[in-house]
Amino acid sequence: MGEKPLLDYHATSFSQGRMDFAWEELSEAECAQAYADWQAGKGLIGGDPRLRPGSDQLPEWGLERPFFRTLALDDRRGGNGARLRAELAGDRPLEVEIGFGRGDFLLDRAGRRPQTLLLGYETKTKATRLFLERIARFDRTNLWVSDDDCRFSLPRLVADGRADAVHILFPDPWWKPQHRVKRLFSPPFVDLLAAKLRAGGLLHFKSDVEAYGELVRYLVEGHGAFAPHDPAQAAIIGEFALTHREHWCRRHNRPVFAYYFVRR
């Protein structure tokens, strides 16, 4: 029997937001503030897991499934943490998607690259649970997911230089100034990406908010670890499935801005 179509797209109401994304080059003081906020765990979606009771235990529904939480890796029930650690310690290529949403891109990629290990982060627990059902339905065995904030998990889980690619597709812009601390891209976040990608690894970013793309380009190209955006590096991605947001953009004739930065 053939697989059900991956892209059973149905219209959804994406928040339009205020759509007035403004940014300026960071002053030294703003840069220092970004590092201080990062150190203090500010802006983590769902708060700091270290302050959440029960973070060292997996929920029942996550046992025996390719699901992990960083502080629950030592939960012996089901052995998820041990299995994931063993897979990460191996030498299969590793790709990470941050904010997978419905997971169309990741599910498709796992099917196209059966030799690659894929990690997906999505802080919405319900979306992560739904995605676990799809992983089982499509019988993908090279894919692990977590509802941890990637900013908390990646430094603790993935060894430096281990990742071949990081995909960040249509991240939330967080328009309001008081929410900016939740926005993924900041100087310490780019340090994190630079640390986890191997030399020659790819940072793959897309957004329909042009000014967010410009901010990302400013931060990444300003970091000595990355080569300037090179559209030709899209070849590394090859064929792919559109994310839900990218479908929505096509339906609404919204342009999409894609960036490809190679780790030096």
Ligand SMILES: C[S@@+](CC[C@H](N)C(=O)[O-])C[C@H]1O[C@@H](n2cnc3c(N)ncnc32)[C@H](O)[C@@H]1O
């Ligand atoms: C605008 S949605 C895009 C979803 C999907 N990539 C797409 O294109 O349809 C951004 C997603 O990133 C998730 N997210 C935001 N911050 C995150 C973080 N720090 N770590 C992991 N996921 C995050 C959100 O929960 C949300 O589902």
